[in-house]
Amino acid sequence: MPxxxxxxxxxxxxxxxxxVAAMEPYWTEQFGNAGSTSHAWGTAARDAVESARETIARAIGADPSELIxxxxxxxxxxLALRGLAERHAASSRRQFISVATEHRAVLDPLQRLAGRDFPVTxxxxxxxxxxAHWGRVSLTQLPTQLTADTLLVSVMLANNETGVIQPLAQIASLCRANSDxxxxTDATQAIGKLALDVRQLDVDLLSFSAHKLHGPKGIGALYIRRKSPPIRLQPLIDGGGQEKGLRSGTLxxxxxxxxxxxxxxxxxxxxxxxxxxxxxRQxxxxxxxxxxxxxxxNGPAHGLDETGQPLRLVNNLNIQFPGVEGASLMLHTPELAMSSGSACTSAHPTPSHVLRALxxxxDAVRSSLRLGLSQFNAMEEMDEAASRIAAAVAHLRAFKS
Ligand SMILES: Cc1ncc(COP(=O)(O)O)c(C=O)c1O
Known part of the structure; x- marks a missing residue:
């Protein structure tokens, strides 16, 4: 079967x-440890890392020294959330504010912090x-929650289930105007798709990874603002002191x-x-x-908001098929690889918290599926996918009635 x-x-x-071609020499010919700079193998590896750091930092408008x-x-x-909390463990400024639709990689660390006396809203x-603003964080509620005790606001740039893009520059100005x-921002889904500049967004910390933009799995980065103000974090992993002691481990x-x-x-x-x-997608x-x-x-129609910012990721569809279970629909379309929510929450078999928050x-959550496209998809695949979905939905509905 194909x-x-x-x-x-x-x-x-x-x-x-x-x-893959760019990585190739670094598995075999250039296998040095970037930390072993007493010989040419190590310095070649270190140079490759620093050149990559420069490329990635420039792509988000950061300085290479700001990337871990x-x-x-x-x-x-x-590292962003727990590392900041650890650093402020003795401070009275310890409130965290985030959003109900965040990824579990934000919600779960926050839950852990809440259990350690860091108030989380x-x-x-x-x-x-x-x-058009369906799925966006409430900009009227945010200022009412910001106080002198707020340590960090964490808002993802683009949602991994609905593709909804948050108005981050507006959120940044609200943070600056109402507190310190x-x-x-968790920019994992936005990176590579939206033009992104940390100075324009005015963020202090930004998380992202390579495997959402046709890069390899197992590598990510954290942007940490270096000045005005400099952000200090407590490392979560200790050891050889790589990455300025913030993230030990061989690169x-x-x-x-x-x-x-x-x-x-x-x-x-x-x-x-x-x-x-x-x-x-169209x-x-x-x-x-x-x-x-x-x-x-589910979520707003694709388009631009009043400031010209896209409302959702161009490659996302999150669709509700009334009267049909998303799980059954997937079972009846083995020719298609789709998902009923976040892959990263497969350990939590509860209905999507993102769609619930919307x-x-x-029932509506269970009848929804997420489709995410890439440039490697062919136009014929869109026709094929639509007709397979339509046939499966018709079959499931006929079976039900
Ligand atoms: C918004 C968001 N944040 C975080 C993650 C976790 O990223 P990684 O797989 O690089 O740990 C994902 C992955 O699905 C994501 O979509």
Missing amino acids: RPIYLDNHATTQVDPRV FTSGATESNN LLPVEPRSAG ALLH PVPLIVGFARAIELAQQERSATQQRLDEL RLWQQIQSALPDCSL GLDD
Whole structure:
């Protein structure tokens, strides 16, 4: 049986062959340890790491000294939240504010901190009646929660289930105007897709990883603002003192080189890729809608907000198929690789907390599926996917009635 059409690009992406080619020499010919700089093997590895750090930092408007390599966005989020809390363990400024639709890699560390006497406030998102702002954090509620005791506000840039993009620059100005709160963003889904500049966004900490942008798994980074104000974190992993003592462990040079190449390609090709993804998504959505007029999109329609910012990721569809269980639909479409929510929450078999926060009831959540496209998808795959979904929905409905 041929492999299913891959429509799960929010979970992970295919590594671009050009990224594989860039990594290749660092497995074999250039296998040195970047920390062993007493010989040429080590210095070559160190130079490759520093050149990659420069490329990645520049891609987000940061200075290379502001970037720490980690194993992925989960670790970056943990380091940002728990590392900051540890640093402020003795301070009265210890409140964390975040949003109900965050990834578990933010919510779970926050839960741990709440258990250690760090007050945590989770803001709701706008309901369906907010139209284009459906799924965005409530900008009227945020200022009411910010106090002199707020240590950090953590708001993801783009959601991994709905693709909803948060108005981060507005959130940053609210933080600056109402308190000294620092701002962290989980930019894992946005990186490579949105033009992103840490100074323009005015964030203090930013987490991301390579495998969502056609880079390798197991490598991520945390941007840590160096000045005005300098952000200090407590390391979570101690050992050899790599990454300025903030994240000990031998650096995975091939993965770092691949990360840099992936981000470089994403940047160079962003506008053409976005255009193509827009065409693919429109085609898929039009076909699904014309076959199944009663299905609907969870979250706002694709488009721009009043400031010109996109409302959701161009490659995302999160669709509700009334009267059909998403899990059954997936079982009846083995030719398609889709998902009923976040891959990273498969250990939590509860209905999506993201869709619940958007105001969907349990039935609506269970009848929803997430589709995520990439530039490696073909237009014919969109037609094929839509007709497979339509046939499976018709079959399941006929079976039910
Ligand atoms: C928004 C978001 N944050 C964090 C993560 C975790 O990233 P990683 O797999 O690099 O640890 C993911 C992965 O699904 C994600 O989508």
